[in-house]
Structures are given as C-alpha cells and as structure tokens.
Amino acid sequence: MKTTKSFFLSVCIALVLAGIVLAAGCVSNAAPAKGEVTASSTPASSVVVQTPEPTAIQTPVATTSTPVPTKSVTLGNAMTLSYPANWEMKTPGDTAMRDYGRTTTNLANFFSPTMAYGKYTTVSIDVEPEKITDNDRYFNLATVAVQKTYGSIEITHHTQMGNAVSRISACSNCKHYNLEFETKTLDKWYHFVDADGTFYIFTINNPDLNYEEVMELLISTKITPPVEQKQR
Secondary structure, rough: HHHHHHEEEEEEEEHHHHHHHHHHHHHHOOOOOOOOOOOOOOOOHHHHOOOOOOOOOOOOOOOOOOOOOOEEEEEEOEEEEEEOOOOOOOOOOOEOOOOOOEEEEEEEEEOOOEEEEEEOEEEEEEEEEOOOHHHHHHHHHHHHHHHHHHHOOOOEEOOOOOOOOOOOOOOOEEEEEEEEEEEOOOOOEEEEEOOOOEEEEEEEHHHHHHHHHHHHHHOOOOOOOOOOOOOO
16 A cells, blocks of 8 residues: 555656656747847847948038129219229210211210120210200100101100109119110110209110119219309
C-alpha cells in the first residue's frame, strides 16, 4: 500500500513540474507588453538615417529704375525746361503759319531717339508774338483751324480754361488749354499755355509712344513772364 501511495505522489510531482516548465515556455514566447523595448535584429552599423536636403530660399532682389538723364535749356528769355538727354533738339527759330491757324515763332523742336510702330514722338514749342487779350477766343479759333487743316478728326480731349493735367504748372498764374485728337494716321496733342497774355503752344506728335518723357518735359517747363515797366 505504501508503494502505491509513493508511486502516485511521484506521478503528481512530475505532472506539477511539467506544468511549470510548459508555463515558463509560454511566457518566454509571448509578445512584449506595450511600452516594452526589444533589441533590434539589425546591426547598428547598417542603419541609415535619411536627412532631408536643405531647401534653397529665394530672396527677392530689389530693383530700382534708373532715371533717364536730362538736359536743361533756356528758350527765348522766359522759358526753361528739361528734356531727355538722348533726344535730339533743334532750334530753327522760324516764323510761319501753323496748322492751328496762327503765325508763330518756333522756339525749339525735340525728337525721340527711337520710334514705335514706324513713328517718332516729336515736341514743337512755338510762341505767339502778339499779346492776346481774349484767350478763350484764341483757343476756340485754334480748334476750328485744326479741324479745317485735318478735316474729319476725333477730338479725344478738349479743355478750355484750367489745367487738364494737374502736375503741369509752368507759372503760378498760367492758364492752360488742351486739344487732343486722332485721325487714321495722326495722334496729336496741343497744349496752349497763356502766361499773362503771351501764348506758348506745345505741339506733340504721337504722345502715347513716349508719354512719360513728354509729361516730364511739360512738368519741368517754367515760364517767367516779363514784368511790364509802368510809365510815369
């Protein structure tokens, strides 16, 4: 009887030991718990770290426009102005009948250095030799004469009294008149300046081709009307 009990006890101990061994094997093969770090099977020397290439940053370059050099000139005894240095100036000084119906004296002509669409920009400056007392009538008659000279025209700007372009002053008490028109072949701008009864006439052919240069010339123009001496 003792032998049977001893045998049974031995079998129980063996089964318990076998269960412990099996449990230990299951635990060792289980996946690592969350947050547990395991050693990598890849050798450290073979790990390649990808470093992003630096991105070139395009810095905007500040550009400055170079102003066109100008020349200053005195015309007659009362007018000074500046014109682009690369323009050509001629001073024929002739007195003749003009297309605006008046016999005036030419002070200067300016010619642009390049042409666009087969045309140059020209600026002619004339002076009326006579004192004008009715400046409104003078401008109206000039407009009628231009229409007779060129026939059917499309007037694009017609300003009587006042300054159509605010930056043009010429003198403190000057009055300004503008006549702009187009035909199939012409694009002209007449700018009349009344300086105490003395009329200066600017005739611009193809002003739009070099508009900024034309405007700077007109803006730079200064007129000093002669002071009349009072008789005692």
